Amino acid sequence: MPVALKSDIGHYPDSDQTYKARVTSLRVITGQQAPDESDPSESPPVLRVVPQSPDREQAVFQLPDKSAAPLWLKILLSVYQGSTFVTGGLVASAMLIYGLTVGVNQLMVQGVHRLEGLQRSKQQLLAANEALKAHMAQQAENSGADSYIPHPAAAIFVQPASERLEPEAQPFKESGLISPQEVSKLLLPLGY
Amino acid sequence: MLCIVALAVKLSRLQLFQAPALQSLAQMQRQISFAPKPSRRPIVDRQGNVLAMDRIVYTLYVHPLLFKQSKRAIAQQLSPLLDQSVEELLTQFKQQATGIKVKVDIPEELADRIVQLRLDGVDLIPNQQRFYPQKDLLAHIVGYVDMEGEGQAGLEYGLQERLLFPKLASADPSSQTKPQTTFSGDVDETPIDLLVDNSLAYDNLQLQLTLDSRLQRVAQQNLRQKLQEYGAKRGSVIVMDVQDGALLALASEPTFDPNRYYEAKLEWFKNWAVTDLYEPGSTFKPINLAIALETINLRPDEIINDEGKIHIGKWPIQNFDYAAVGGRGAITLTDVLKYSSNVGMVRIMERLQPSIYYDWLERCGLGKPTGIELPAEATAQLKSRDHFVNTRVESATTSFGQGFSITPIQLIQLQAAIANGGKLVTPHVTKGLVNETGVVQWSPERPVPKVLFSTKTTQQVLGMMEQVVLNGMGKLAQVPGYRIAGKTGTAQKVNINGGYGDNRITSFVGVVPAEAPRYVVLAVIDDPVGEDAYGGIVTAPIVKSVIESLVVIEGIAPNE
Numbered sequence: 001m002p003v004a005l006k007s008d009i010g011h012y013p014d015s016d017q018t019y020k021a022r023v024t025s026l027r028v029i030t031g032q033q034a035p036d037e038s039d040p041s042e043s044p045p046v047l048r049v050v051p052q053s054p055d056r057e058q059a060v061f062q063l064p065d066k067s068a069a070p071l072w073l074k075i076l077l078s079v080y081q082g083s084t085f086v087t088g089g090l091v092a093s094a095m096l097i098y099g100l101t102v103g104v105n106q107l108m109v110q111g112v113h114r115l116e117g118l119q120r121s122k123q124q125l126l127a128a129n130e131a132l133k134a135h136m137a138q139q140a141e142n143s144g145a146d147s148y149i150p151h152p153a154a155a156i157f158v159q160p161a162s163e164r165l166e167p168e169a170q171p172f173k174e175s176g177l178i179s180p181q182e183v184s185k186l187l188l189p190l191g192y
Numbered sequence: 193m194l195c196i197v198a199l200a201v202k203l204s205r206l207q208l209f210q211a212p213a214l215q216s217l218a219q220m221q222r223q224i225s226f227a228p229k230p231s232r233r234p235i236v237d238r239q240g241n242v243l244a245m246d247r248i249v250y251t252l253y254v255h256p257l258l259f260k261q262s263k264r265a266i267a268q269q270l271s272p273l274l275d276q277s278v279e280e281l282l283t284q285f286k287q288q289a290t291g292i293k294v295k296v297d298i299p300e301e302l303a304d305r306i307v308q309l310r311l312d313g314v315d316l317i318p319n320q321q322r323f324y325p326q327k328d329l330l331a332h333i334v335g336y337v338d339m340e341g342e343g344q345a346g347l348e349y350g351l352q353e354r355l356l357f358p359k360l361a362s363a364d365p366s367s368q369t370k371p372q373t374t375f376s377g378d379v380d381e382t383p384i385d386l387l388v389d390n391s392l393a394y395d396n397l398q399l400q401l402t403l404d405s406r407l408q409r410v411a412q413q414n415l416r417q418k419l420q421e422y423g424a425k426r427g428s429v430i431v432m433d434v435q436d437g438a439l440l441a442l443a444s445e446p447t448f449d450p451n452r453y454y455e456a457k458l459e460w461f462k463n464w465a466v467t468d469l470y471e472p473g474s475t476f477k478p479i480n481l482a483i484a485l486e487t488i489n490l491r492p493d494e495i496i497n498d499e500g501k502i503h504i505g506k507w508p509i510q511n512f513d514y515a516a517v518g519g520r521g522a523i524t525l526t527d528v529l530k531y532s533s534n535v536g537m538v539r540i541m542e543r544l545q546p547s548i549y550y551d552w553l554e555r556c557g558l559g560k561p562t563g564i565e566l567p568a569e570a571t572a573q574l575k576s577r578d579h580f581v582n583t584r585v586e587s588a589t590t591s592f593g594q595g596f597s598i599t600p601i602q603l604i605q606l607q608a609a610i611a612n613g614g615k616l617v618t619p620h621v622t623k624g625l626v627n628e629t630g631v632v633q634w635s636p637e638r639p640v641p642k643v644l645f646s647t648k649t650t651q652q653v654l655g656m657m658e659q660v661v662l663n664g665m666g667k668l669a670q671v672p673g674y675r676i677a678g679k680t681g682t683a684q685k686v687n688i689n690g691g692y693g694d695n696r697i698t699s700f701v702g703v704v705p706a707e708a709p710r711y712v713v714l715a716v717i718d719d720p721v722g723e724d725a726y727g728g729i730v731t732a733p734i735v736k737s738v739i740e741s742l743v744v745i746e747g748i749a750p751n752e
Contacts, residue, residue, distance in 0.1 A: 120248060120300065123230075123245070123247050124248075124299075124300050124301065126245065127323055130325035131325045133241065133325070134326050134327060138327075141409065149413075149740075149741055150744035150745055152673060152674075152743055152744055152750060157748075157749035159749065
């Protein structure tokens with residue numbers, strides 16, 4: 001039984017009439033073109049393309065070219081792909097910003113609590129230190145010992161040395177001084 | 193369809209029935225508790241020793257209703273920490289079911305130990321407290337802060353605006369009375385909003401004073417000792433830098449512990465060296481001499497006739513030692529100061545027209561405050577100009593420091609003018625607000641010192657005052673190796689009838705070193721009891737002791 005293959009009919013650009021005309025140039029025969037069609041189970045069906053006539057070979061069937069899609073379709077596809085990426089990016093950014101908002105907050109709160117803890121410790125230590133100093137002074141006062149009271153008889157007054165001008169730098173050879181290299185040699189460990 | 197109905201039912205339950213409970217739960221989760229923050233800057237002395245600071249203390253509340261253990265068991269655990277007996281605590285626990293205040297002012301380390309007990313029904317509420325580690329040492333200068341956080345005395349009151357951390361402009365002024373301790377945000381608020389939106393602008397500034405705690409302790413100790421020895425009512429010791437008026441010590445007795453201000457008597461709160469007037473007596477004689485030297489032609493070796501006792505109108509005036517010595521006759525100006533001759537001073541000052549004398553007293557600042565930062569400063573009381581000019585005895589009594597009254601702080605200001613070459617510097621106790629590296633960010637504005645006396649005059653007076661310590665009545669103020677200039681003062685006090693009685697107020701002023709004065713020390717003892725209760729005996733030793741410590745602390749080497 002001849003069956004016409006209607007492949008890619010949706011993409012075929014021509015009208016139905018042209019299509020039918022071209023299809024007629026091919027005959028697809030299922031199985032042997034045996035007259036005995038009453039018993040098809042005896043032999044398996046075979047597809048064969050049989051040219052109808054040589055003059056009809058001029059009507060070349062051309063398969064649709066997928067790569068040559070129309071421009072509007074290409075634009076739509078690009079928009080579709082682009083918007084997918086943008087949407088994905090936006091979702092990711094939103095998640096990230098939300099995460100940062102919460103995370104930074106938490107970090108700030110933790111940081112502030114830590115700072116407050118340190119400030120309280122500092123305050124506590126300072127108060128304890130000052131209280132201790134005052135207590136020691138009070139104890140010394142109560143003991144009746146005058147040793148803690150500043151007294152000129154128990155002090156040494158050192159007169160500050162007069163300010164000396166820096167000597168001008170002189171070349172080592174002229175000044176007769178030894179060079180830093182020589183000094184480092186002299187300062188080498190001597191076995192102790 | 194069934195699912196939609198089920199969801200609607202669940203939503204209705206959540207929104208209509210469980211919403212309040214869930215809302216409060218969410219709010220509790222969002223609630224952040226902040227420890228109360230300091231509201232005032234610390235106060236430190238010139239070495240950086242802390243004199244006042246904010247610290248967190250806790251109040252212990254118990255709620256017996258929430259106890260998971262027996263009351264006795266809780267009391268037994270708290271007893272050693274609170275230093276209270278178990279029975280005492282049990283008595284307190286029986287007062288009511290919840291909210292019993294057991295102890296206040298619990299320090300942080302003790303609070304931590306109580307928390308570690310993990311007792312249900314025991315609550316510690318933190319709050320900021322002003323802490324004064326030096327206790328009563330500088331109470332009159334620093335002052336105190338009451339339970340409401342308001343400064344009530346001293347610098348806590350006088351410089352309250354500088355001590356309080358400034359409020360941020362964006363903060364709501366109505367919510368600034370107390371630091372916020374908890375925050376329960378609205379739905380739209382986040383914790384970070386709270387952290388950024390703080391009410392006070394905290395900084396590391398602290399108020400630095402010019403006072404020296406070590407010297408203050410020495411002054412206080414000597415003062416107390418003498419007050420006890422002579423059964424005196426009150427006293428004051430002041431040490432001032434003569435060049436700029438900075439006070440290194442300002443000890444006043446009686447004093448109080450600002451940490452326990454509620455236990456002090458009301459009259460203890462005032463710094464009487466600043467707030468009260470007294471008749472200075474002979475310690476004012478150097479000022480009078482300087483006025484005389486500036487206005488009339490006098491030489492230190494000028495001869496004055498000291499009769500010992502004179503009458504101005506109906507009023508007798510005599511020297512304190514007239515009964516023992518009688519009249520000294522012809523003496524020099526230096527001798528007048530050396531022997532603290534009242535009659536001699538009257539003879540000198542009567543050469544001056546009373547109106548000019550009065551002008552000079554006003555020029556010295558009598559009747560005006562000195563400008564010290566401490567609150568409630570009293571101003572000297574002079575008689576009215578007409579009365580002074582027309583009543584001869586007024587200028588006579590003023591010449592030896594009676595008949596008018598002055599604060600000890602103003603007297604030392606005038607003595608500093610004698611010591612520094614004639615400049616009237618402003619006495620002060622604050623250096624300013626300094627940052628952590630010691631750089632001054634703010635300091636009080638002070639007027640340019642007014643020139644009162646010429647250098648020649650002050651040098652002449654200082655020379656006479658040095659004789660007082662070397663050969664006169666101030667010998668007890670001598671410090672070996674140092675040249676001290678000084679003057680004693682023993683003034684009679686006015687009694688309740690308006691006349692002079694037997695009560696005295698003794699004082700001594702010393703300048704060190706006399707050859708190049710740097711410091712002036714004044715000691716005043718009010719109402720000492722005893723036959724020998726004179727300035728040269730009661731107060732000169734205090735000045736000596738303070739000078740001994742002062743020269744070591746300030747590194748003033750002996751010159752002999």
